[in-house]
Amino acid sequence: MKQSELEQKLKSAKFYHLTEDELLAYRDRELDEVGLSRAEAHLKLCLVCERGLALLREELAALENIEITAEDVALVERVMQEARSRRPVDSRLPEASGVPVSDRLAAYLRQLTDSLQAYFLAMTPVRDAVPPGQEIRSQPSDDGLVSVTITLEDTSDLTIHLSSSERGFAGQRVRVSLGTFSGEATLRRASEFEVAAKITVPEAQRPATLTSIKIETA
Amino acid sequence: MTEDELSLWRRCRKGDEAARKELVLMHLRPVKFLADQIHRKVNWVDREVLMNEGVIGLLKAMDRFDYNCGVEFSTYARNDIRGAILASPEVSNNLPRRPYENLKKIRQAQVDLAMRLERKPTLDEIAEKIELTVSQVTEALDAWHIAFADGFPDHEAGSDSDPEADERSKTHSALIEGKAGADEPWQNVNDAIVIEKALSRLSERESLIVTRYYWEDQTDSEIAKGLGLTLSNARRIRLGALKKLHGMLE
Numbered sequence: 113m114k115q116s117e118l119e120q121k122l123k124s125a126k127f128y129h130l131t132e133d134e135l136l137a138y139r140d141r142e143l144d145e146v147g148l149s150r151a152e153a154h155l156k157l158c159l160v161c162e163r164g165l166a167l168l169r170e171e172l173a174a175l176e177n178i179e180i181t182a183e184d185v186a187l188v189e190r191v192m193q194e195a196r197s198r199r200p201v202d203s204r205l206p207e208a209s210g211v212p213v214s215d216r217l218a219a220y221l222r223q224l225t226d227s228l229q230a231y232f233l234a235m236t237p238v239r240d241a242v243p244p245g246q247e248i249r250s251q252p253s254d255d256g257l258v259s260v261t262i263t264l265e266d267t268s269d270l271t272i273h274l275s276s277s278e279r280g281f282a283g284q285r286v287r288v289s290l291g292t293f294s295g296e297a298t299l300r301r302a303s304e305f306e307v308a309a310k311i312t313v314p315e316a317q318r319p320a321t322l323t324s325i326k327i328e329t330a
Numbered sequence: 331m332t333e334d335e336l337s338l339w340r341r342c343r344k345g346d347e348a349a350r351k352e353l354v355l356m357h358l359r360p361v362k363f364l365a366d367q368i369h370r371k372v373n374w375v376d377r378e379v380l381m382n383e384g385v386i387g388l389l390k391a392m393d394r395f396d397y398n399c400g401v402e403f404s405t406y407a408r409n410d411i412r413g414a415i416l417a418s419p420e421v422s423n424n425l426p427r428r429p430y431e432n433l434k435k436i437r438q439a440q441v442d443l444a445m446r447l448e449r450k451p452t453l454d455e456i457a458e459k460i461e462l463t464v465s466q467v468t469e470a471l472d473a474w475h476i477a478f479a480d481g482f483p484d485h486e487a488g489s490d491s492d493p494e495a496d497e498r499s500k501t502h503s504a505l506i507e508g509k510a511g512a513d514e515p516w517q518n519v520n521d522a523i524v525i526e527k528a529l530s531r532l533s534e535r536e537s538l539i540v541t542r543y544y545w546e547d548q549t550d551s552e553i554a555k556g557l558g559l560t561l562s563n564a565r566r567i568r569l570g571a572l573k574k575l576h577g578m579l580e
Contacts (some may be wrong), residue, residue, distance in 0.1 A: 118576055121525060122544040128522040136405055146529040146537055150522065151544035157450050159440055163471040178359045187378070188354050191385040193345070213396035248347065280394035283401070285488055300341075300523060 126153040130161045130167075131301075134168035139168050157272045176329035217284050217299075218329045220258040220276075225327050227251050228260065232322040244268055248322070260327060270313040274299065274327065275306055282307045331397065354388060359409050360404060361388055367476050368415050375420045383421075387414025412476075432470035435460040451481040530576040536571035543568055 113121075122308055130138070137143045138151045155162055182194040200260040228251055245266045252259040265271055272288050279301065287296045288311045302308035331339075361384035368533045391407035415421060431569035439459045443451035457464045493542065529537045535557070542548040548556070554564035 113576065113580060115572060115576065118572060118579065119379075119544070121521060121579075122540065122575075124523050125525045127547045132408065133405065136408075145534070146526045146541065149528060149541040149545055153541075157444065159450060159453070159456065160437065160471060160474070163468070167472060167475050171360075174363055175359045175568060178362050180358055180362075184358060184362070184381075185354055185355065186382045187381055188351065188358065188385055191382055192351060192354065192389070195386065195389050196347075213394055213399070216394075226509075258546075278394070279394075280406075295511055 122198040126150055127157065128154070129158065130154055130164070132164070135165050136167055136287065139165060139172065213280050214329050216278075216283060217281050217286075219256075220253050221251050221286065221327045221329060224251055224258065224260050225325065228262075228327075229323055229327050232325065262322070262325075265312075268318075270315075270318050271328070272311045272313065273308065274310075275302065277306055277307040279307055286311075287328050287330040288313070289324070289326040289328075290322065291317065291324055293317040336397065337541050339395075342392070349394070351390070353392060354385065357404060357407060359387060360408065362410055364476075365409075365415060368412075368421065371473055371476065372421050373401060374502060379420050380415050383414045383418040384411050387411040390414065432460075432462060433474045435462075436467055436470055441464070444473060464574075524579065528575050531578060532571050532574060536567060536574070539564060539568045540575070 134143070134147065134151060135146065137156075138155075143151055155165065179263070204258050209230065228249065230247060231251065240291050244264050248264055248266060248270075249260045250259065250261040258274070260283075261273045261275075262269045270290075274286055276299070281299050283297055284299045286299060286309055287294060290313055293313045297309035297311045299307045299309045335353075338349045338353050338356075342353055345409065347445075361381065365380040365384045369380055387410040388407055391403070391410035394410075395403055396404055397403070398529060412514060422502065436456055439456045443455055443459060447455075451459075453464050453467055457467045460467075515563070529540060538557070539553055539576075541555050542556070543550070550565045550568065551561050553559075554561045557564065
């Protein structure tokens with residue numbers, strides 16, 4: 113990246129709209145110094161985000177005056193009763209209910225690791241399998257909730273891109289081990305509907321085969 | 331999180347339905363607030379339907395929440411509650427289009443006016459430009475934040491894809507489109523997070539100088555004066571910080 117490109121990236125950062133989480137953190141004075149600086153720079157420019165912040169402030173004040181009535185309690189009891197009767201009774205992966213997020217993610221990563229290792233055991237060495245710049249393998253979990261895509265970049269580095277439509281996995285750390293390489297990344301929200309993390313294995317540390325690949329929670 | 335709430339979460343995870351109900355009631359106020367807020371936009375839908383969906387969203391969020399992750403549950407659950415209410419067919423099939431169409435006009439007006447006035451336009455100025463009342467502008471903005479608070483779902487082609495567009499046009503388009511100067515969707519969405527993270531790894535003085543220069547539009551001279559540095563020193567620190575950032579972001 114050229115210095116001018118870096119400077120353009122820095123300048124551009126203040127134009128990105130603030131997410132609701134950032135606006136909430138700004139309202140609650142929970143942003144760190146850098147986040148606060150970007151938020152203030154953006155709010156000086158953007159009426160849309162300024163209005164969003166005003167709404168969040170109004171909400172905070174309104175919540176204090178909301179009362180929980182007997183009707184609310186009855187509604188909650190009814191919905192909970194219905195939800196209990198609809199819960200799944202059998203699943204290969206841990207049910208969401210009662211299982212910590214990290215354990216659910218760990219179960220998905222074990223499943224993906226098993227599938228990838230089985231696939232690469234039956235495959236010729238990566239170096240000969242695909243030309244640089246192409247995807248080597250895209251592996252979804254059985255239910256499609258989590259997937260991993262492995263790409264051999266033009267630079268001959270290997271990138272491992274993990275994504276999921278389960279937004280509850282945001283903030284979880286994942287670790288990829290491959291031969292002598294070990295790298296970690298945090299699953300972050302990539303869009304309104306997806307969390308993702310990317311780990312790059314430099315060419316120098318990339319083994320000839322990927323059979324030893326292991327993806328786990330860190 | 332208080333010790334009492336933590337204890338409820340622990341009991342809830344062990345299958346204690348009473349603790350689960352107590353947690354639901356503890357976090358019901360935002361559900362009522364969001365249901366009422368959305369009900370004002372779709373007032374022909376029975377409010378109880380919205381509450382019902384909101385509680386289902388709350389329960390889903392509770393199932394997935396990791397109480398050890400250090401995030402407040404109220405923050406964590408917002409999107410699940412809102413998503414559940416908006417996903418109910420009674421709402422999604424009947425959402426009015428007008429506020430959304432108005433929002434597109436507002437966004438464009440914000441770009442045009444910001445370029446012309448060289449500052450953030452006011453509600454009155456935007457309303458006048460697109461020939462709406464201030465309350466119609468506010469209504470469109472509010473509808474937007476209620477329904478899509480976490481992102482802009484439409485990805486129209488912006489002027490930032492035009493190689494002939496000048497720098498100012500690019501950045502003001504980015505203000506509206508939320509996609510300044512990025513090469514691919516992955517980098518695009520995460521740019522702000524990546525840059526903030528990299529800046530946080532600089533020294534306090536370095537990140538202060540960088541943010542003042544690039545986000546607050548101060549000159550090296552103004553920064554030097556504000557921090558009691560010589561001009562050459564302020565510039566030297568900024569360029570040194572850029573070099574470090576370059577290493578981190580590469």
